[in-house]
Amino acid sequence: MAENWEKAQQECTALGHELMYHDFDTDTFGTCKKGGEPGHFVQGRFVEHRCICMPATMDPQVAAEKEKAFLTENKDWASQSEKTGQ
DSSP, X not given: OBSSHHHHHHHHHHHTOSEEEEETTTTEEEEXXXXXXXXXXXXXXXXXXXXEEXXXXXOHHHHHHXXXXXXXXXXXXXXXXXXXXX
């Protein structure tokens, strides 16, 4: 896991992944291949995490700006609980 968009992009390059993301349920950054879904299992059920994904080719500063714009336009999104949906 990475601590910011820049580190996530570096991990993408090293691992050959197409996407970098900011996981709001774990407050971490990471990478995945297209079709990959960050999350975890609870009693055999997969729980997808709330993530903002960007192409690994995107400049990390641009990714941070797009994330900020999304969060500004969708103020309640980051505060919603994965368990309650609120």
